[in-house]
Amino acid sequence: MVDWGAGRYETTAEELAPVSERVVDRSGVGADTDVVDVACGTGNAALLAAARGARVIGVDGAPRLLAVARERAAARGLEVDLREGDLAALPVNDGAADVVLSVFGVIFATDPAAALREIARVLRPDGRALVTAWVPAGPIDAMLGAAGRVMARVAPGPPRKRFAWFDPEALAPVARESGLTLATTEPAELEIRAASPEAYVDAGSEHPMALAMRPALERAGAGEEARAAMIDVLREANESPSAFLVHSPYVLHGLRRTS
Template sequence: MMGRMVDWGAGRYETTAAELAPVAQVVVEHTGVGAGDDVVDVACGTGNAALLAAARGARVIGVDGAPRLLDVARERAAAEGVEIDLREGDLAALPVEDAAADIVVSVFGVIFAAVPIDALREIARILRPEAHAVITAWVPAGPIDAMLGAAGRVVARTSPKPPPKRFAWSDAAAVAGIAHDAGLELVSTDAAALPIRAASPEAYVDAGREHPMALAMRPALERAGTADEARAAMLAVLREANESPTAFLVHSPYVIHRLRRVG
């Protein structure tokens, strides 16, 4: 994963990566990638989509800003017997040649770009004419979004400044607008939902303590003495939303954008 405000190599992003693996499967199937295709996985993380594309016979480049996650992806590729060209780089300056890709994918990666249009310009640059990119974005709705909002409100009470406003990556009209300026056309937007499971709401929240974004938030909570309050607020949301009578199950909505390079 790439992002300037969060150290994505910290903690245990692997836990979240495993949770997101079904989305990578959906994205790769959505592309129709096959043998001989040149694929770039932008913000590849531990390699979920890159590995699936390589297993289909594609030539794959995976780019990420976190060296540790690239090491995990290399280990996974070796274990699965597939080849992936893994490169460290930034969303605004991908270490990939012009017009190198038949397909670009980004599973909840490009949405963390500091300047969204710069990231889309880079995707347009590395795509071949008329080639496609498929990216996923979370919808600001559902239990996980509500859980994060509950924690965020606790942090906001003691934060000296409000969090930066995020670009509306789930909004097709907003994406279409900046895509046009970047040399891309939004072809379609499909809605989907990721089932998220754990042994219990408590187990889910505790596992999430090692997520890089949770680690970035923790110092502010500990300085303010509100860590327990934030945990309680998160659990209250998840317990109410839980769909399982014996464990933990919720569904987190997301969208799949398909974009085409113009010209």
């Protein structure tokens, strides 16, 4: 189980900021728009929407990340209503939102259908949702796969079942049954930079998912093996001759509430 308030998710949130900018741009939110940011984390998308004049509710299950988001909002003089809540039971009234945003957030729901039903519930009849999902391809996915293979060897267990959020053919029928219509799917890439592959891996060592894996790796004495495997993948994929640069693919789904 991942504790999303553990470690330093802020590092990853900063890396993902360009995606939030793209999502908020595509959403067209502005004054007199009611927005709900689902799994808002440190508030990237919520703050951008609020800066454009929207009335924003941000929901997340990690109190520490909500505290970071509050501090960021206060520093920018922005009003954002930040609430602790579960993806399957959003603390938001029915039909409260013109727009729902979720930047790599709802994709971690243990029950995708329930999470999509909640998005449909909080949307107004003409409301829309924008959801980003990672595509299982590219260097970052390969890096995580390398670490996962080490983890599977030292702490074997049943494979985790993951819903294919990136795949419109998988998402569309579940969305439809949940009261949403998948209208668009836009491919995109996130540019990721660091001083070196080693620096990137080490910066990610405080990510909540990395912390969740660490005890099993340390008990098996495999922590350095996992680090080396990740660095090898990134060195091979590196696009920069003097630092570190890769591109990670994702999709931006546009959904509408089914009338």
